[in-house]
Amino acid sequence: MPPCAAEGRSSGETLALDVPNDLPALATASAAVRQFAERLQLGERLAFKLELVLEEMLMNRIEHAFAPGERRSTQVRLQVQTDAVILTFEDDGVAFDPLLQPPPVPAASLQEARVGGLGLMLTRKGARECRYERRDGRNHFAVVLDR
C-alpha cells in the first residue's frame, strides 16, 4: 500500500481506517467505505451519506486540524449496528468542536454567497445524533445515522 493511502482493516461489521491528511488518502478511504457499505448491503442512500460525512470531516481535518505540510492522520471507525451506523473520527490536531460552529447564513445574492460551513451543515443534516469530545489531547467526533 503506498504511503499516502488510507490504511484500514475490516472485521465483521466494523471498518477501521487510518487516513493521512491528503486528498489521495481521502479518495482511498472513500472507496473503502463504499466497498464496505456494498458488502454489508447498507443501500445506496446510506452509502452516499456515509461517504459524504467521511469526506466533509476529513476535509475539515485536512484544512484546519494541522499545520501546513504536517503529515498526520485521522483514525476513522465505521460501526454497523442493527438500527444505526456510527462513524467516528479521532485525531490529535487543533481542538475543534464542530457542534459549536454556527450554520451558514443563506446568501441574499451570488456575490454575497460564502461557501464556508457547508461541509459541517451537510454532515449534520439527516444525522440522528452528533457527539464531540476533547479527551486526552484528541478530538473525538461521532456521527450516528439511521439504517
Add this chain to the structure above:
Amino acid sequence: MNLDIEELDGGVTCVRLTGRLDAPGADEVGTRFTAAVVARGHDAVVDMSGVSFIASMGLRLLISNARSLDLKGRRMVVFGADEMVQGVLDDAAIDQIVPVVRSERDALAALRS
C-alpha cells in the same frame, strides 16, 4: 472526474461533468472548469447527469465559478442532477443563488428568461 466542453447555439458554453465531484474530483477539474466557464465569459450550463457523488468542495467549485461569471454579467445554470446529488444541492440551498433545473432544455430556457 471528467469534463467535456461543448459550445451550444447562442454562444452558450456547456460543461458536462462525469464522475465524482468530491474534493479530489474538484481538485482534478477545477482549473479546466474555470478556464472553460469563466475565461470564455459566455453564459454557461453545467450538465450534472454524469455526476455520481458531490460534496462541499464540489459545491464550492460551482458557486465560485458562478460568482466569477456573474461579475462578467453572465449566468450559470446547473441541470440534470440525479436524486442523491440533487438532495445535496437542495440541502445546501444552492438553487437560491444558482439556478438548478432538470433538463438541458430547461437550463437554456432559464438563461433566456
